[in-house]
Amino acid sequence: MVVMIMGSLGGEKGWKKGPWTHEEDKLLTEYVTLHGEGRWSSVAKFTGLNRSGKSCRLRWVNYLRPGLKKGHLTPMEEGIIIELHAILGNKWSTIARYLPGRTDNEIKNYWRTHFKKKEDSKHNKKKLKRRRSKVIMEDTNKSNNHNNNNKSSYDDETKENYYDDDHHNNNNNMGLMYPNNNNNPTMLLEHQESFPLMHQDYFLSSPSWPDTTTTAEDYYDAFLFSLWDFDVPLGFEEHVNHLTKYVLPNQATFGDGGNNPCKNT
DNA sequence: AATGTCTGCAACCGCGCTTGT
DNA sequence: GACAAGCGCGGTTGCAGACAT
Numbered sequence: 101m102v103v104m105i106m107g108s109l110g111g112e113k114g115w116k117k118g119p120w121t122h123e124e125d126k127l128l129t130e131y132v133t134l135h136g137e138g139r140w141s142s143v144a145k146f147t148g149l150n151r152s153g154k155s156c157r158l159r160w161v162n163y164l165r166p167g168l169k170k171g172h173l174t175p176m177e178e179g180i181i182i183e184l185h186a187i188l189g190n191k192w193s194t195i196a197r198y199l200p201g202r203t204d205n206e207i208k209n210y211w212r213t214h215f216k217k218k219e220d221s222k223h224n225k226k227k228l229k230r231r232r233s234k235v236i237m238e239d240t241n242k243s244n245n246h247n248n249n250n251k252s253s254y255d256d257e258t259k260e261n262y263y264d265d266d267h268h269n270n271n272n273n274m275g276l277m278y279p280n281n282n283n284n285p286t287m288l289l290e291h292q293e294s295f296p297l298m299h300q301d302y303f304l305s306s307p308s309w310p311d312t313t314t315t316a317e318d319y320y321d322a323f324l325f326s327l328w329d330f331d332v333p334l335g336f337e338e339h340v341n342h343l344t345k346y347v348l349p350n351q352a353t354f355g356d357g358g359n360n361p362c363k364n365t
Numbered sequence: 366a367a368t369g370t371c372t373g374c375a376a377c378c379g380c381g382c383t384t385g386t
Numbered sequence: 387g388a389c390a391a392g393c394g395c396g397g398t399t400g401c402a403g404a405c406a407t
Contacts, residue, residue, distance in 0.1 A: 117377070119401095141392065153392075158376065161394095193395060208396075209374055 115144075115152040120159055124149055128156055129164055162203045169201035173210060181207055 120128075127147040135146070137160065140153030149156065162168075173181070177199055184195045192204035192211075199207065 119375070138393085152377095154378090154394095155376075157393075162375075190396065204395075205375080212397095213373055 114150075115155065116150040117155070120151075120163075124151065125159070125164055128160060131156075132160055132164075158205075162205045167201055168203065173202070177202065181211065185211060 127149050128143065128151075131143050131147045131149075135142075140157040143149055143153060143156040144151060151159075180198055181195060184198060188194050190208075192208040196202055196204040196207050
């Protein structure tokens with residue numbers, strides 16, 4: 101009752117902006133718990149929050165929603181982002197559907213900070229290299245110390261490959277990693293070795309792993325291939341299940357007509 | 366140690382689409 | 387069909403902390 105009165109004082113204009121407080125988060129969480137997601141414009145009315153519906157939705161989706169992953173993206177997630185961005189472009193929300201617990205905003209920010217900078221000037225290249233060598237030094241030290249954080253040697257390699265403009269220049273002058281021109285899926289193969297079998301661990305641990313004769317490579321190939329079927333389920337785990345159910349059993353069809361983007365031979 | 370620059374990320378903005386009236 | 391409100395998306399901004407000079 102009180103909050104409704106408070107909410108009415110908020111009015112249509114003069115919404116509060118800027119960082120959210122713990123108290124605001126609590127109010128928003130309580131509201132969504134009671135009423136579910138949606139009806140964002142009613143949040144102010146029912147909670148007394150002097151925030152626009154848009155702001156509430158954004159806060160919930162990007163920060164408060166249960167199941168969100170915190171912390172750095174894993175090498176596997178990086179690989180998925182790279183691949184999907186090559187295919188979909190800046191469809192961040194679509195890419196996010198393949199990464200449970202990650203938001204479009206997070207992925208967008210990640211892409212901008214880690215990959216977009218490749219387009220920067222030579223001046224920035226020098227700084228980048230300097231910074232990169234420092235990162236590599238640090239990571240080398242870490243691995244020498246056998247630390248148990250989730251940074252793998254693969255991560256280092258990937259970071260080096262994709263931060264390094266020279267690497268790209270030496271590889272087909274592709275500029276961007278996976279130009280989407282002509283929708284040519286074979287582009288995906290060009291750098292496949294740069295993130296080898298990144299999905300292997302996930303696939304191998306999948307309860308729906310089809311059989312012992314299917315290799316991780318097969319699964320990886322199937323994953324890439326199935327990215328071109330935009331009607332498949334969108335969640336990553338769902339995606340794996342989809343592969344198990346529909347794609348892998350039909351691998352014989354991959355080579356048909358040279359349409360298989362995943363086989364090098 | 367002080368200052369300038371860069372990075373990462375949360376949040377905002379504008380636009381377009383969808384839905385309800 | 388026209389309009390308004392709600393919603394979602396991609397682009398952009400602002401700021402705090404990290405890093406370099």
